[in-house]
Amino acid sequence: MSSIPVQIPAYIDANAKAFVDRLARAVAIPSISGDVNNRKDVFAMADFLEGELVKLGVSVKRAKLGKQVLDGVELELPDAILGTLGSDKAKKTILLYGHFDVQPALKSDGWDTEPFVLTEDPATGRLIGRGSSDDKGPVLGWLNAIEAYQKSNVEIPVNIKFCFEGMEESGSEGLDELIEAEAKAGGYFHGVDAVCISDNYWLNTRTPALTYGLRGISYYKITIAGPARDLHSGVFGRTVHEPMTDLITLMSKLVTPSGDILVPGVEDLVAPLTEQEKARYVSLDYSVSDVEHSAGAKVALSDDKATVLMGRMRYPSLSLHGIEGAFSAPGAKTVIPAKVSGKFSIRLVPDQTPALVDPLVIAYLKSEFAKLNTKNTLSIENLHGGKPWVADPDHWNYEAAKRATKAVYGRAPDLTREGGSIPVTLTFAESLGVNVLLLPMGRGDDGAHSTNEKLDKSNFLQGSKLLGTYLWEVAKS
Numbered sequence: 001m002s003s004i005p006v007q008i009p010a011y012i013d014a015n016a017k018a019f020v021d022r023l024a025r026a027v028a029i030p031s032i033s034g035d036v037n038n039r040k041d042v043f044a045m046a047d048f049l050e051g052e053l054v055k056l057g058v059s060v061k062r063a064k065l066g067k068q069v070l071d072g073v074e075l076e077l078p079d080a081i082l083g084t085l086g087s088d089k090a091k092k093t094i095l096l097y098g099h100f101d102v103q104p105a106l107k108s109d110g111w112d113t114e115p116f117v118l119t120e121d122p123a124t125g126r127l128i129g130r131g132s133s134d135d136k137g138p139v140l141g142w143l144n145a146i147e148a149y150q151k152s153n154v155e156i157p158v159n160i161k162f163c164f165e166g167m168e169e170s171g172s173e174g175l176d177e178l179i180e181a182e183a184k185a186g187g188y189f190h191g192v193d194a195v196c197i198s199d200n201y202w203l204n205t206r207t208p209a210l211t212y213g214l215r216g217i218s219y220y221k222i223t224i225a226g227p228a229r230d231l232h233s234g235v236f237g238r239t240v241h242e243p244m245t246d247l248i249t250l251m252s253k254l255v256t257p258s259g260d261i262l263v264p265g266v267e268d269l270v271a272p273l274t275e276q277e278k279a280r281y282v283s284l285d286y287s288v289s290d291v292e293h294s295a296g297a298k299v300a301l302s303d304d305k306a307t308v309l310m311g312r313m314r315y316p317s318l319s320l321h322g323i324e325g326a327f328s329a330p331g332a333k334t335v336i337p338a339k340v341s342g343k344f345s346i347r348l349v350p351d352q353t354p355a356l357v358d359p360l361v362i363a364y365l366k367s368e369f370a371k372l373n374t375k376n377t378l379s380i381e382n383l384h385g386g387k388p389w390v391a392d393p394d395h396w397n398y399e400a401a402k403r404a405t406k407a408v409y410g411r412a413p414d415l416t417r418e419g420g421s422i423p424v425t426l427t428f429a430e431s432l433g434v435n436v437l438l439l440p441m442g443r444g445d446d447g448a449h450s451t452n453e454k455l456d457k458s459n460f461l462q463g464s465k466l467l468g469t470y471l472w473e474v475a476k477s
């Protein structure tokens with residue numbers, strides 16, 4: 001069988017500057033889905049992407065997803081962008097999903113450069129900016145690949161459906177319902193043969209990967225309130241129940257410093273490990289120094305590679321994210337905050353689901369709060385959730401991606417499970433009844449969600465070739 005015509009990768013190399021410039025224009029739009037003040041930017045990013053798709057001849061339909069209440073403000077959810085390119089009955093139809101929203105980023109968080117100015121470091125070839133790796137680079141990678149086919153006068157060998165959303169970093173609100181409706185007969189996604197998502201990362205900085213699992217998530221906000229207003233600690237200290245003291249005590253009961261989850265019953269739901277499965281982690285191209293390199297410090301929980309990998313891929317984790325309402329500015333303000341909210345999430349693995357885990361968490365928080373004998377009040381909210389997902393890595397969709405990886409990178413990919421979450425992955429798999437493949441573009445040290453997020457220019461270009469080659473190979477399956 002034929003290989004992808006050489007003009008396609010050659011076009012990508014020859015147009016590297018234009019592709020990086022387009023990524024810079026995308027990064028410049030601060031499309032932070034979790035911030036009320038940036039909702040207009042998420043819409044601007046949808047407009048930008050729609051414009052770029054239309055230039056490629058994609059027929060675009062914007063799907064309204066309704067409204068949400070965020071920080072007490074009612075907001076329109078960003079439109080999802082659905083698209084179609086090709087409708088040849090003789091070809092397979094591949095659905096591509098990605099997201100155009102990003103995590104928050106402020107220079108003062110510790111960035112070396114402006115987060116929304118894509119900055120190329122000539123020494124390392126890094127393209128630094130929020131969303132460069134997660135997920136604007138990969139989304140534009142699909143567009144680069146399609147443009148390369150068209151400008152090389154090579155027919156795209158599959159029909160393509162697009163589903164790009166602007167709420168992935170905030171729980172994909174509204175998208176499950178859309179996917180379920182559009183999967184039905186006559187719907188936009190009906191007839192799709194397989195799904196491909198480029199929205200995660202290699203395990204390390206050397207080996208391309210295909211990913212066949214994701215952890216789910218349950219995200220909680222617990223609020224403790226008491227005094228009618230913030231108080232002077234000299235006047236009220238040791239005089240009133242302090243919400244911050246209650247909150248810190250409660251949050252300290254959730255997880256041990258070595259990562260064990262203390263909520264009774266949560267770890268018991270985890271599917272048992274088999275020797276066969278353990279062997280897969282042992283064989284992956286990975287070492288503890290890879291996690292230390294990505295984290296930027298020697299802080300791994302274990303010196304054993306398989307234990308570290310399983311901590312990310314097949315065991316749940318509970319992370320404490322932040323406290324809203326607490327004093328956090330510079331200086332030494334002597335305040336007793338009147339109301340504070342702690343935020344934490346649990347990454348879920350088979351056989352855990354939010355429906356099974358949430359009641360355990362809520363019952364435990366209530367019982368631990370009762371032990372504090374405080375007169376303050378506790379309220380618990382579940383901000384969003386999603387189930388874990390695991391696919392068959394021997395499916396033809398994966399076999400096509402393995403061939404594409406070999407063709408572009410000259411080596412076989414690592415088969416990985418990702419510690420992060422893309423909740424709609426399972427929705428696609430279940431409602432369409434097809435295989436879903438995760439085909440990452442960036443490296444393990446990209447720093448998604450972190451300061452100085454980057455995408456290596458070589459990953460952007462080689463990754464665009466990989467996505468184009470995958471479309472070529474999957475047509476042959």
Ligand SMILES: C[C@H](N)C(=O)N[C@@H](Cc1c[nH]cn1)C(=O)O
Nearest residue numbers: 134168169170171199200420421
């Ligand atoms: C893996 C993907 N690129 C990603 O970053 N997903 C987010 C999804 C999420 C869930 N709650 C908030 N964001 C993640 O895993 O954190």
Ligand SMILES: [Zn+2]
Nearest residue numbers: 099134135199
């Ligand atoms: Zn992402």
Ligand SMILES: [Zn+2]
Nearest residue numbers: 134169448449
């Ligand atoms: Zn993300």
